[in-house]
Amino acid sequence: MLRARGEEVLDYVLDNAEIKTENLITVGMRSIWNAKEADRLKDLIRSTRPDLVKVDNFFPLLSPSVFAAAKAMGVPTALSVRNYRLICPSANLFREGHVCTTCIGSKVAFAAIQHRCYRQSYLQSAAVVASNAYAHLRGTWTHSVDRYIAVSSFVKQQLIEGGFPEERILVKPNFISDSGIGDGSGGYGLYVGRLTEEKGVRSLLEAWPDVPQSVSLKIIGDGPLESIVRQASDADPRIEYLGRKSLSEVCEYLGRAAFLVFPSEWYEPFGRTIVEAYSKGTPVIAAMTPPMKAMIEDGVTGLFYKPGDSKDLASAVSILMTSSERLNLMRIQARAKYLAVYTEDQNYRQLMDIFHQCLTNISPQPIGMESRLQQ
Known part of the structure; x- marks a missing residue:
């Protein structure tokens, strides 16, 4: 999107496949504070002199050290927040x-260790x-991230409750390129997503025997x-499993x-498939959770039902x-x-408005714990 509009973008990407070849204790230590990645980012900043650094994911290989590295080089930072990792070790507020x-x-978060919230470990x-x-x-x-880009207002509110600085948290939803409106001629219901407990797949399947016999269901994922x-x-026979699709x-x-x-x-942070449906002109029937109230207008763009209630x-x-x-x-x-x-x-x-805010309101590096630890 940025490149198509003439913006210069440099990528710095690590592959989590590297984790499979390393000792988990080593990976765990690197995820806490990866000094080597901080030094590499500083070198990249010296050679390319970017206007800002936008981080989409720092866990586990980059670690939070990359924010301090950018700040030390005088470059503002923005962090996209698309899940709850900053306030919930499992990242999904679900246990x-x-x-x-x-x-x-x-x-x-000692409770997360007690309950083995991340990968049951x-x-x-x-x-x-x-x-x-x-x-x-x-x-x-507090000091090394200039702007948090929350994917929804609900995510922003959770970050605020988690102690993150409200004045630095902005909301920007995801988007999808327009592929044109559909006609709904298939007459079926469609589920798209991971087949997991928190996604409500069980209640969906339990509901289908009670829907009108003429309505079929297709499941992708x-x-x-x-x-x-x-x-x-x-x-x-009305339920068709299609597997994974592009x-x-x-x-x-x-x-x-x-x-x-x-x-x-x-509490799904953002329903990307809802946006995909809207782009085709397809309404949505959704479990009424707080994040979804901001995306769906009941009786207008879709209908709500009680979460987990197959009859509803x-x-x-x-x-x-x-x-x-x-x-x-x-x-x-x-x-x-x-x-x-x-x-x-x-x-x-x-996004460009957020970048402008980063560039025009760079917070000065405080003389505090961050500065002392860098010395």
Whole structure:
């Protein structure tokens, strides 16, 4: 998007595949504070002299050290926040089948170690907790990140509750390039996403026997619950499992779908598939979680149901599919929502405004823990 509009962008990318060849203890230590990556970034800044550094993901190989490195070189930084890693070691505010906010506001999230929240491992959970705690201790989150780019207003609010500086947190949603409106001619419901517990896949499958017999369901994605999805598909000819598909294929299916089902039971930071559906003019039936309230207008661009309630989900499908007039109107309003909020041009303007704020309001390096530790 940036390059297409004449902006110069330099990539610095590490591949997490490197982790498989290294000792987990070594990786864990590097994730806390990777001095070598900090030095490499300083060298890159010296040779290229960028206006700013935008970080999309620092965990685990880069570590928070890259922010201090950029700050030491006098370059402003922006961090995209698309999950809850900064306030929740598992990154999803979800544990044992339920939303969990225990660690929000904790500088040292001991509970996450106790419950093995990251990859069911005490050691790996401890590394994530230590990384966040050490960054707090050094003042990295307070002094070395000029702007946090939250993917939604809900993510911003959680960061604020977690002690991050409100004045530095801005909201910019994701976007999708316009591939044209669809016609909904397939008449089916569509699920797109990982096949996991927090995504509400079980309640989706449990709901389908109660939806009108004329409504079929197509499921795109893969994950731990794939065998359960296959069993449901074998038991009900109206359920078709399509496996994993490319983005262009997903958009084709979305364009022909009558509606998208978004059954996530966790606090999904942002529903990208909802934007994909809107771009095709496809309304959304979603579990009513706080983040989704900002994306879906009930009765306008979609319908809500109670999270995890398969009966309520089936009822929402019935309501939507029994009125072609309501469905057609929702298609128009879904497409209008996309054009109003989620286009590439709008996203470019929002991002450049954030960059401008970074460049014109660089916070001075404090004489505090961060400075003393760098010396």
